[in-house]
Amino acid sequence: xxxxxxxxxxxxxxxxxxxxxxxxxxxxxxxxxxxxxxxxxxxxxxxxxxxxxxxxxxxxxxxxxxxxxxxxxxxxxxxxxxxxxxxxxxxxxxxxxxxxxxxxxxxxxxxxxxxxxxxxxxxxxxxxxxxxxxxxxxxxxxxxxxxxxxxxxxxxxxxxxxxxxxxxxxxxxxxxxxxxxxxxxxxxxxxxxxxxxxxxxxxxxxxxxxxxxxxxx
Amino acid sequence: xxxxxxxxxxxxxxxxxxxxxxxxxxxxxxxxxxxxxxxxxxxxxxxxxxxxxxxxxxxxxxxxxxxxxxxxxxxxxxxxxxxxxxxxxxxxxxxxxxxxxxxxxxxxxxxxxxxxxxxxxxxxxxxxxxxxxxxxxxxxxxxxxxxxxxxxxxxxxxxxxxxxxxxxxxxxxxxxxxxxxxxxxxxxxxxxxxxxxxxxxxxxxxxxxxxxxxxxxxxxxxxxxxxxxxxxxxxxxxxxxxxxxxxxxx
Numbered sequence: 001x002x003x004x005x006x007x008x009x010x011x012x013x014x015x016x017x018x019x020x021x022x023x024x025x026x027x028x029x030x031x032x033x034x035x036x037x038x039x040x041x042x043x044x045x046x047x048x049x050x051x052x053x054x055x056x057x058x059x060x061x062x063x064x065x066x067x068x069x070x071x072x073x074x075x076x077x078x079x080x081x082x083x084x085x086x087x088x089x090x091x092x093x094x095x096x097x098x099x100x101x102x103x104x105x106x107x108x109x110x111x112x113x114x115x116x117x118x119x120x121x122x123x124x125x126x127x128x129x130x131x132x133x134x135x136x137x138x139x140x141x142x143x144x145x146x147x148x149x150x151x152x153x154x155x156x157x158x159x160x161x162x163x164x165x166x167x168x169x170x171x172x173x174x175x176x177x178x179x180x181x182x183x184x185x186x187x188x189x190x191x192x193x194x195x196x197x198x199x200x201x202x203x204x205x206x207x208x209x210x211x212x213x214x215x216x217x
Numbered sequence: 218x219x220x221x222x223x224x225x226x227x228x229x230x231x232x233x234x235x236x237x238x239x240x241x242x243x244x245x246x247x248x249x250x251x252x253x254x255x256x257x258x259x260x261x262x263x264x265x266x267x268x269x270x271x272x273x274x275x276x277x278x279x280x281x282x283x284x285x286x287x288x289x290x291x292x293x294x295x296x297x298x299x300x301x302x303x304x305x306x307x308x309x310x311x312x313x314x315x316x317x318x319x320x321x322x323x324x325x326x327x328x329x330x331x332x333x334x335x336x337x338x339x340x341x342x343x344x345x346x347x348x349x350x351x352x353x354x355x356x357x358x359x360x361x362x363x364x365x366x367x368x369x370x371x372x373x374x375x376x377x378x379x380x381x382x383x384x385x386x387x388x389x390x391x392x393x394x395x396x397x398x399x400x401x402x403x404x405x406x407x408x409x410x411x412x413x414x415x416x417x418x419x420x421x422x423x424x425x426x427x428x429x430x431x432x433x434x435x436x437x438x439x440x441x442x443x444x445x446x447x448x449x450x451x452x453x454x455x456x457x458x459x460x461x462x463x464x465x466x467x
Contacts, residue, residue: 058226059398064246065332066239068228071247072327072336079254079311084303087261091283094268094276101270 186211222405226329226398246333249318249325257314282310286451293455297462304344305458308337309451316397316443320436328446329397331390338390341454349461360464389453396446400439407432 187207194202232243261282264275272280286306290298312328319326327333349357361378362371410428414421 058223058228059329059331059394061228063240064228064244064330067234067241067244068246068330068332069336070241071243071250072333075247075250075254076307076311076337076340079257080303080307082254082258083261083307083310087258087265088283088303088306090265090268091261091279094265094272095280095283097268098270 183208183211183215186215222402222409225325225401225405228330245325246327246330249315249327253311253315253318253327256318257310260314261310282306289452290455290458293452294459294462298455298458301344301458305451305454308341308454309447312337312393312450313444313447316447317440319397319401320440320443326397326401328393329401331394334394335386335390337393337450338386341389341457342386345457345461348458349464352461353464357461357464360460364465385453385457389450393446393450396442400435400442404432404435404439407435 187204190207190211191202191204194200194207228244228246230242230244231248234241234243260275261279264273264279267273267276269276283306286309287299287302290302290305294301315327318324319329346357349360353359361375361382363374363378366374407428411425411432414425414428417424
């Protein structure tokens, strides 16, 4: 076993290992003779057992230090290399992609929200414009209708006025005619009455003047 | 010997290698370091294979550990400290995977070896010192001179700061090592009670129930400790790296 090291370099545990000097000669022989790994393993295992029994606590067994340091350097170096070249870029890439994707989705969402806001704003605007236009149309229609109604009324009033005037003229005519007829009737009646009373015919002129004077009074 | 609680920490050669008289054998410790690398990288690699925009459960675990360490480092050492992210994440995942693998029965716990935790701690402190001097030159030494201390107290404060700095690698390595070691020994001792008591017959089997319950409870506790120690190691690494990035910023 590794006592070769112990004999080569002075260590605090040399005393503990010093009692197995026979191993020093055995070890090279073992390594050469028992090349199959399994057998070597058993041999060394036994050797270790003996050493342990001699009082060296295994983790403080300095003979194993060189080998452990070498293999730690190799394995941890490999671990670090694989970590920094393969694993970390890989996981970092995944996280980066996810982060980008989330940021992109958030951007997309805010863009869509802005679009929706703009659509709502333009809708409101159009609605207000439409309302204003509707009001304007209604006002125009009302004004037109009012003007038309006024014109109609004026026309009807005018025609009524005409009719009234016509009617009044006719009435006046009829009245005049009637009045004229009244004179004639009065003269005839007067002539008849006079004839009955005096038995003689009065002249037309006398009767007319008499009626006229009576009507004048 | 299998009931010996320290037997589990024995380093056994699998492939003996000796270079220049120094033993560099491929041991069970080396095997489990390789297993740690394979399991740690394998998990992170294969769970993120789908690169799902909406992660699967396992992918979430990988992403969470990534973001956990990233936010820890950002809080601890600021955005300038993020260049150490691969280093801190590797340390955390390595220690965590090694601790977790160690919880499997018959598996070797890499982090229960003082030399391994000490080497990792020295790697951290070495990085802090090298980067600190590289980036700030002698300004890095401001680390030992807190601002606003009266001149008379300065020698005392500086010596305290230097001692606390020097004790960092020791405390960092011993904390992880001792936690893993003690936990595994305790587990082994209680589990040993179960087997040795139940060998005593009916009364012994009845008496073995208590240590069995203890073993179960301790196993849960040890999983917690495994995670916690990896977390503490990473947090302290972040704090120490902060000193390298901002030496005057106490």
